[in-house]
Amino acid sequence: MADMVQFDLVCPERSLASGKASEVLIPGAEGELTAGPGHEPMLTTLRPGFLRAELEGGAQDFVVTHGFVEVSAESVSVIAERAFAAADVARPDLEAILEEARDRMEQAAEDEERHGLERFVADLVHLIDQMD
């Protein structure tokens, strides 16, 4: 179908979702974006956040952390280092990730790395707030 794209969400341990979607809302590194059919081919990294896919059976929400997205006119492939279906994700999981990131931030030697982590932590805090 021309008005649908092939949507795949894979993380290292398994493939989380795959199907036809009419549009996908992606938390891109440089701002949120919505990818639908006929989108410009692009490659972007992810920031932690909610990802919403309008699948045939209804919208599905996912929580993703690091990774990247490959968008083309016919497909949206999300390759995330950590991803959960929003329905399954529990706050303690995210809080554990947050804790780990905070630890790393305190140990980070280089400014650049610390800035990256600071943003990551801020994103996560935002994400956890959103869940309430």
Next chain:
Amino acid sequence: MPSLKDLKNRIASVKSTRKITKAMQMVAAAKLRRAQDAAEAARPYSERFNAVMASLAASVGGSDTAPRLLAGTGSDQVQLLIVMTAERGLCGGFNSSIVKLARQKANELKAAGKTVKILTVGKKGREQLKRDLGDLMIGHVDLSEVKRIGYDNAQAIAKDVLARFDAGEFDVATIFYAQFQSVISQIPTAQQIIPAQFEATAEETGPLYDYEPSEEAILADLLPRGVATQIFAALLENGASEQGARMSAMDNATRNAGDMIDQLTIEFNRSRQAVITNELIEIISGAEAL
């Protein structure tokens, strides 16, 4: 000649060994299924990841600003060998074949005047390498507590390796593991992970992408993750290979135990027959003497 009682005891002991190897074989078969499923489930991620990395690397790789993880340090003097083996034995030649390959490589590199450092993952490999290459070891990763290999485990190893790379401890890193082919065949494999190497995808670069942020930034972000991804894939392959090797080793052991029981039973029956014949002769000759 062993007595009847001895033979009986031996048969009983071989029978119980057979029960154990049979049970181990079945456990390995069940674990193999799981390990294969895990490896299968992880494949889409690593395939896509590598495809993207390869196209990125192809476009950025030539420039002077290419990250060190891709371009290398410009030297190959210090080589890190990451030897991944199992935590347990009783799996045929699985551990030995990986160790053999690694040892061969280490000796080759040493002969070429390079400095070799070894990082072992899994107890069995360390035990085997400790004897002759123990002084080259710089670390060991213990996975004996880990029930199911997760991405986290791979990430931890990758973090350690990357920290060493950043500290300038080595120039080139190679991982050694066994690639799962089938239950009877696992192929020990060496794969260079730093500097990253990608299979040249023949001119199939796909559509031109918009990159957000820049190509270089994405590549720099992804390269360290690529190391983790490759280690993870290798760990999963290794897991499946180990169970496959154990399954066929235990299958052989079970069959050998069966053969042995048959032999011992024949011997036992013959001895018993001989004893009976002897007794008969004694009775008859005793009766005749009266």
